[in-house]
Amino acid sequence: MKGVNKVKAVGLLSGGLDSAIAAKLILDQGIEVHAVNISMPWGCGRPSRVVRLAEKLGLCLKTIPLGDDYMPLLTAPKYGFGSAHxxxxxxHIYMVKKAAEYMREIGAAFVFTGEVLGQRPMSQHRKSLNCVEHDAGVTGRLVRPLSAKLMPVTIPEQEGVLDREKLLDLSGRSRSPQLKLAKEFGIEDFSTPGGGCLLTEKLFGERLKDVLKGGCPDIASTAILGVGRYFRLDDSSYVIVARNNSENEKLMKYAMPADIIVRPTTFPGPVALLRSGAVTEEKIAFTAGLAQFYSKSRAQGSMPLTCWMAGEPSKIRNVLAGVVNEADIRKMIL
Ligand code: SF4
Structure with missing residues (x-):
């Protein structure tokens, strides 16, 4: 039936239970649901879970990466920060705006989310839900299927596109009604509330603030901040040292073209990444020293490692590990 003058709706799908239930409630009204997932560069949540959920529910899925237009939210958000960064x-406003753009693009009748009135102290009380609707420019066209009966009647309900009686009246922090519905709907694989958003973690927030002080230009360059051990060298330089193989891969994947990658080849040890506005041989050697320090060869004398600029991987060369003093690096780590 897809495409035969069927009413369309765009729903935000996070991989969590609430947005999946919201999608199911809309689907069950015979509406064609287009899911939008906003993907965070820090690898929050489980993208594969979002894909599986969309497949399970039979939704068309569009993934929208977080853009540089998110940067102002990391420096001076209009409604402030929660307990972390x-x-x-x-x-929420940002995400609903993206969903609304897509709604207009495909001619959908409304946008919906899995928000539940009163579920989260900062972002889901009535006043903040109203702010989201207003500031995202979707007044009357934003539906919260899980709490719809507690909210004002929306335009699609007035137009008869959506049956209010088939929507819910959930509120508060209890997850029991959602878990019961999950069983009923056969939804099994979903993320825990919050979905592992790194912005809610204090340490990640500290790193972000530290980087933003130096005037971080774009969202892509923040991707590595969720990885490894972080050391501030000077105003324009920091080093990240991986803690395991998976982080070795991530550091190399998220590196920006001007980053320096250091990797041990003659002994097992972690990848380290130097990001600096003023790269010097001394800083590269120190980065190599950190990589050796966090290897089993810490007690050996200075060892040779390889290094290259991420944007020029063919220009690989050797560097001798610089001397690293444990007391000094304890002061640099964040
Ligand atoms: S928890 Fe993270 S992804 Fe969710 S609304 Fe807050 S900042 Fe955005």
């Missing part, structure tokens, strides 16, 4: 209200 999480601008939840502004973030």
């Amino acid at each position: 999480n601008p939840c209200i502004d973030c």
Whole structure:
């Protein structure tokens, strides 16, 4: 039936239970649901889970990567931060705006989310839900299927596109009604509330703030901040040292073209990445020293490692590990 003058709706799908239930409630009204997932560069949540959920529910899925237009939310969000560096209200507005753009593009009748009235103290009380609707420019066209009966009647309900009686009246922090519905709907594989958003983690927030002080230009360059051990060298330089193989891979994947990658080849040890506005041989040697320090060869004398600029991987060369003093690096680590 897809495409035969069927009413369309665009729903935000996070991989969590609430947005999946919201999608199911809309689907069950015979509406064609287009899911939008906003993917965070820090690898929050489980993208594969979002794909599986969309497949399970039979939704068309569009993934939209977080853009540089998110940067102002990390520096001065209109509605402030939560307990860490999480601008939840502004973030919801951002996501709903993206969904609304897609709604207009495909001619959908409304946008919906899995928000539940009163579920989260910062972002899901009535006032903040109203702010999201207003600031995202979707007044009357934003539906919260799980709490719809507690909210004002929306335009699609007035137009008869959506049956209010088939929507829910959930509120508060209890997850029991959602878990019961999950069983009923056969939804099994979903993320825990919050979905592992790194912005809600204090340490990640500290790193972000530290990097933003130096005038971080774009969202892509923040991707590595969720990885490894982080050391501030000077105002324009920091080093990240991986803690395991998976982080070795991530550091190399998220490196920007001007980053220096250091990797041990003559002994087992971690990848380290130097990001600096003023790269010097001394800083590269120190980065190599950090990589050796966090290997089993810490007690050996200075060892040779390889290094290259991420944007020029063919220009690989050797570097001798610089001397690293444990007391000094304890002061640099974040
Ligand atoms: S928890 Fe993270 S992804 Fe969710 S609204 Fe807050 S900042 Fe955005």
